[in-house]
Structure formats: structure tokens, C-alpha cells
Amino acid sequence: MTPVHLAGRRLALREVEPGDTDDLLAIYGDPGATRHLGFEPRTREQVQSIVGRSVVSAGDTPRTGYCLAVTGPGEHRLIGYARLATEPQRAATIGFALHPAEWGRGLGTETVHLLCELGFNGLGLHRVWAARSPLNEASARTLLRAGMTEDGRIRDHVFVHGAWRDSITYPILEHEWRPPA
Template sequence: MRRVVCKGGRLWLGEVTEADVAALHAVYGDPGATQHMPFAPLSLPQVAGLVDEAVRAAAAEPRRLYVLAVLEPGEPEAIGVARLRVDAEHPHSAEIGLGLRPDHWGRGMGTDLVRLLLKFGFKQLGLHRIWGARSPANLPAQLAMLTAGMVEEGILRHHVSTPWGWRDSVIHAALEDEWTDR
């Protein structure tokens, strides 16, 4: 297994470990942080299950799922989570997702995180297309993806079943030959 490390100016990405469960629960267990995700806030044991799944996925060959801790240099614990899932049928394409602790919102870190995921996918994994889906109501995610250089492609109607009903998704994507490492 190749360990993932991807460093940006303000944020780093590294492999999720069992030591990250409490820090990731601050994202996945927070009602504000999960309001645009397709699930209700998760319990600590549920987050531990996600981390176990991430650790198993890291050992898979070929690796299709990257669940990475979002780190600030010099800080002792993760401030968020980033996911990149490589499409099994189209291995040059991947979907991204991310979440940050609410105490880190409003500082441009979402944009930095999207940029870091694009850099990781294009430079380290050699992907051609990276896309992400967001809730139409998630305007900070829209701003982060557009500012990071992703293009809004359209809406998938009733794309995601959530505990609150069906939700549309707005799709954003970046292509390797159009992307610039800003």
C-alpha cells in the first residue's frame, strides 16, 4: 500500500487512521456540517465504521477509494475529511467529496481543500476528470468549487435519497488538460 501525503500551502492530506475517529466525528456528527450531506449526523461508532472502511480501502489493489484526513500543519488533529472515489469502469475519472469542522468555515479552506484534491487527483493519480456533486442549497461548496477552477456542468434531478426526501445535485467538474495548479 502506498501511503498518501499531499501538501498544499495551508492544508495537507494524509491517510485516515483510527486515531482520527473523534476528530472526524466533529464533522460527520455535527448537524450543521452534515446538513447538505445525504445522511443525518452520525454517531461515534458509525464514524469508527467509516474509518475502518477507509483503512480497508487503502489496502485494496487497485485502490479505488481514498478517504483522507484534512490537516493543518502544526495542528494535532484532523480538521476535516476528503474523499476521492475512482470510477471502476472509467478509471481516469473520480468523484470528490469533503467536509470541514464548522469552526474552520469562512476562511477559504474549502477552496484550498478542493484545489488540493484536484492536485492530488491530477498529479499523483494521473486522473483526467474529477467531479463533485453538491446540494443546490450549499452555496459555500459552489463558491469553493468554482474558485478552485471547477466548472458547473448541470443538475441531476432527484439524484440523492436523504432522510428528508429526494435531493437534486449540482455537478461540478475539472479536466486535467484545462486545470492549472494555482
Template structure:
């Protein structure tokens, strides 16, 4: 299944081999990764993410969706979004945007598009996300997208030489409402919707 989802200002599409440099501009940037669960990535690490995302698109069953975040009408990657399925009709989501794309509502739209993939296309029941306790912008983004704060996972990730907690959020399928202008499809390789 090939994924291409569009919202009012963004689109999510499959990662392509030519996305490495643009993804490095996000994942290699200390500011963009300041609150993520890892330190800035090297070009080799980013290439491995690109390769893994491309390979996972052909897995059957597919359990991981590593997608390029782009501005609508512009195929250039400005961020990376990920949905990974779990047992019990659930998935975890995450995303990172280039700092030039911050403060424009793109984070909220990315979460909406990921939830559309999960609920509308994959038939999931629950989607959850985690953020750094220091990332207040992410808290606002997840709440604006309709998620509910669930709680805190103590010493959840080891990053920058120390254990860090995570604040978790979730959304259930009956709570989700698509944003206006959200379209696109997750289509099969043959192009059928």
C-alpha cells in the same frame, strides 16, 4: 501508496485509528452535515468510515482515498476528504470540514489538493463533484477551485426524509492548475516518491 499532500495552509493525510473522535465532531454535527448527502452520523457509523478508509488504503488496485484534512503542521483532523476513482480515468470527490474551519479558504484548498492527487498522481482525465442546491458556499468553493458547473441530477439523494437534487461540477486535467505552495507526495509504502 501512502498519501500525504500539502498546500499553503492544509495537508491531506491517510486516516488513522485515532481520528474517530475528531471525525465525529464533523460528521456528527448537524450544521456540518446540513447540506451533505446524509444525516449526522453516530459514533459507530464514524468508526466504520475510519475502518473503511484505513482498509481501502491497502487495496490493490486502490479505488478509494478517504483522507484526513489537517491544518499544515498540526496533525489533528479538521475535515474529511474523499476521492473515489471510476472507469474512464475519472473520479468523484467530496469533503466536509468542521464549522470552525469554514470561511478560511480551506474548502477551495481541499479541492485543489484532491485534484492534485487525481491529476498529478493518479493520471486521471476528469474529476467531478456534487453539491446540494442550497449550499451556495460549496458552489463558490468549487468554482474558485476551477471547476465548471455541469448541471443538475434530479432527485439524486434521499436525505432528511425526502429526495434532493444535486448540482454537479467537473474539472478536466488540461484545465487544472496547481495552487502555489502545493507540494507533498503520494508515496509508496516503502517511502519512495
């Protein structure tokens, strides 16, 4: 597949680049921004490693991981990080994190729509799904607004902040997804 560049009404997704480290660190290094994610705040070295792996995975054949920068339309600065990881049976899991300054503006919903566009229109997938922390009600609203359906609970799914945490799952099938009007 050619490099990913998808544009929505207020956002775009592009391939992660080595120069994105500082902007991603502002998200992944922030305890508030990572509070509901499946990991604790990252160090600069860890973020550099994530960026490096993201750049390398873009050239994998076959490509199974899409680690993408979320930007404003026509802008280059990373304001979020989005990921789609393919699975067998024409499926993929998605996830994303936005800089806290971008929260509450509906940009998460648009990010999910762009990831679904990549999955369904770009990759021909049948199922895309996401998981959230049970305490992350904002994520629940985002995923539901994007057309996903709460499906179930994975018990003791991730070990984070010294304890096991469940995850709530949200799938959407290819025939259920509709691009935003």
C-alpha cells in the same frame, strides 16, 4: 500507490487513522456540518465504521478509494475529511467536509486543489468532479474558485432527511486544472 501525504499552503491531506474517530465525529455528528451532505448526522458507531473502512481501503489493490484526513500543515489533528473515488474512464468523484470552526477561510478551495493534485498528478486522471446540494451556495463558490465549472443537475440524486434531493455537478478536466500559484 504509497500512502498519501500532500501538503498545500495552509492544509495537508494524510491517510485516515483509527485515532481520528473523535475528530471526525465532531464533523459527521454535527447537524449543522452535515446539513447539505448526502446523509444525516452519524453516530459514534457509524463514524468508527467509516474510519475503519477508510483505513482498510488504503491498502486495497487496486486502490479505488482515497479517504483522507484534512489537517493543518505540520499538524496531526483532523479538521476535515476528504474523499476521492475513482471511476472507469480515468475519472473520479470528490467530496469533503470541514469542521464548522474552519468554514469561511478558503480551506475548502485548498482541499479541492489538493484532491485535484492527487487525481491529476498522482493518479493520471482525465476528469474529476464533485456534486453539491442546490442550497449549498458556499460549496458552489468553493468549487468555482477551485476552477471547476457548473455542469448540470442530477435530479433526485440522494434521499436524505426523508426526501429526495437534487445535486448540482462540477467537473474539471486535466487540461483545465492549474495548481494554485
